[in-house]
Every structure is written in structure tokens, then in C-alpha cells.
Amino acid sequence: MKIREMQIDDLEQAISIEEELFSVPWTMNGLFSMLVREDALFLVAEDKDKIIGFCGAFMVMDQGDIVNVGVRPERQRQGVGRRLLQALIRRADEKGVTSLYLEVRASNRTAICLYEGLGFRQAGVRKGYYEEPREDGITMCRTAVDGH
Ligand SMILES: CC(C)(COP(=O)(O)OP(=O)(O)OC[C@H]1O[C@@H](n2cnc3c(N)ncnc32)[C@H](O)[C@@H]1OP(=O)(O)O)[C@@H](O)C(=O)NCCC(=O)NCCS
Incomplete structure (x- = not known):
């Protein structure tokens, strides 16, 4: 499995994951317009050419907002979600983001x-x-100090 940045070509598979996981899923247009934003960072987990999970955040100055994390049901509980978020946190660190926020049910x-x-x-x-x-x-909030 590898973690890499989401590309436009991945949108279809990402939306199929959205639709499987969430009662109010993002639309293709909605995800597209988020992905192309300058402040966006979306990552996918890919295994054998298939997208099995993704996450995304917006980062401005020293603050980031994680807007989604999802892993295909049949691939959950295998460490994919954790690896996606660890990669996101590492990239946020590199960009100088010191506080990461998210919302969860x-x-x-x-x-x-x-x-x-x-x-x-x-x-x-x-x-x-x-x-x-x-x-x-x-x-929820993670500051670089808490996390290290
Ligand atoms: C939340 C989600 C992204 C986690 O992804 P995942 O790949 O299954 O998670 P991981 O395998 O990396 O698990 C990491 C840790 O999360 C916790 N966890 C994961 N699944 C769990 C479960 N069924 N019950 C309790 N804790 C769980 C554990 O702490 C686990 O660590 P451990 O395996 O060492 O005990 C995934 O379950 C998912 O897509 N859920 C539906 C969508 C969703 O709720 N997204 C979050 C919206 S805010």
C-alpha cells in the first residue's frame, strides 16, 4: 500500500468511498472544487491500483482543518486510516502547521x-x-506540542 496525493483521476473512486461511508456524501463537483483549492491537501491510500481510503485538509498559515477521513469498509481496521493521518500530520508539520482541527460525530x-x-x-x-x-x-485539536 502506498500513500500519495490525490489526483483528479482518483475522484471517481474517492466518491464511491464517500457514498459507501457517509449519509450525506460529497458530490463529485464538491470534491473537485475542494481538491483544486490552493490550500488543500488530499491524500489517498492506494493498493494494487485501487484507492482504499483517503483524507483531506485545508491548511492556512499555522492552522489546518481536516475535513474528511474514510477507508473502504472491507479494508478498515488494517491501519490504513492511521497511516493516512500520519502522512497528513507529517506534511502539515513540514508546512509549518502547528494546530490541526477536525470535527467528528x-x-x-x-x-x-x-x-x-x-x-x-x-x-x-x-x-x-x-x-x-x-x-x-x-x-478535536492536535498541536505539534501535544503530538510529539
Ligand atoms: C475511522 C476510520 C477512518 C478508521 O480507519 P481504519 O483504517 O479502520 O483505522 P485503523 O485500522 O488505522 O485503526 C487505527 C486505530 O483506530 C481505532 N479503531 C479503528 N477501528 C476501530 C474499531 N472498530 N473500534 C474501536 N477502535 C477502532 C483503534 O484505536 C485503532 O488502533 P488499533 O488497531 O491499534 O487498536 C474508518 O473506520 C472509517 O472510514 N470509518 C467510516 C468513516 C468515518 O467515520 N470517518 C471519520 C469521519 S470524522
Whole structure:
């Protein structure tokens, strides 16, 4: 498996992962317009020419916002999500990003465990942030100091 930057050619497979995982998935146009932003960093995990997971963030100055992480259901629990995020964190470090933020559904214990293991800590709660179903969002933050 290798981790590399997402290309336009990967959009179709990334969207199929989105649709498998999320109740309100991104559209192809939506993901395209995020991918081409100057401040975007999207990574994919590729295995035997197939995209098995991806993650993405926007980074401005010393702050980054992780906007998505997803791994194909049949490839979960094999360390793919962790490797994607470790690569994202490393690249953020290189760009001088010292605080990384993300939002996660309060019920998503799996993702919360993964983020905590990588040095993210709960920073706040956004009441009713998510739809379908309506649910609170937990804001988590990782600072370079916490993570090292
Ligand atoms: C969250 C997600 C990206 C994790 O990816 P993954 O490749 O399965 O995770 P990894 O195998 O790298 O696991 C890393 C750690 O996460 C935690 N974790 C992963 N799956 C877990 C599970 N089913 N139950 C509890 N903890 C889990 C563990 O701490 C694990 O470390 P360990 O295997 O050493 O115990 C994946 O489950 C996913 O795509 N879920 C659906 C989409 C989603 O919820 N995305 C996050 C939106 S904010």
C-alpha cells in the first residue's frame, strides 16, 4: 500500500468511498472544487491500483482543518486510516502547521479512538452540528506540542 496525493483521476473512486461511508456524501463537483483549492491537501491510500481510503485538509498559515477521513469498509481496521493521518500530520508539520482541527460525530467512537491515538484532544462541542441523523459534533485539536 502506498500513500500519495490525490489526483483528479482518483475522484471517481474517492466518491464511491464517500457514498459507501457517509449519509450525506460529497458530490463529485464538491470534491473537485475542494481538491483544486490552493490550500488543500488530499491524500489517498492506494493498493494494487485501487484507492482504499483517503483524507483531506485545508491548511492556512499555522492552522489546518481536516475535513474528511474514510477507508473502504472491507479494508478498515488494517491501519490504513492511521497511516493516512500520519502522512497528513507529517506534511502539515513540514508546512509549518502547528494546530490541526477536525470535527467528528459524538457517537463515532472508532474515529475518536483513532484521533486520540494520534494526539488529538477534545476542544469543544458543536450542538446539533451534523444532520441525518442530527447529532453533536466534537471538535478535536492536535498541536505539534501535544503530538510529539
Ligand atoms: C475511522 C476510520 C477512518 C478508521 O480507519 P481504519 O483504517 O479502520 O483505522 P485503523 O485500522 O488505522 O485503526 C487505527 C486505530 O483506530 C481505532 N479503531 C479503528 N477501528 C476501530 C474499531 N472498530 N473500534 C474501536 N477502535 C477502532 C483503534 O484505536 C485503532 O488502533 P488499533 O488497531 O491499534 O487498536 C474508518 O473506520 C472509517 O472510514 N470509518 C467510516 C468513516 C468515518 O467515520 N470517518 C471519520 C469521519 S470524522
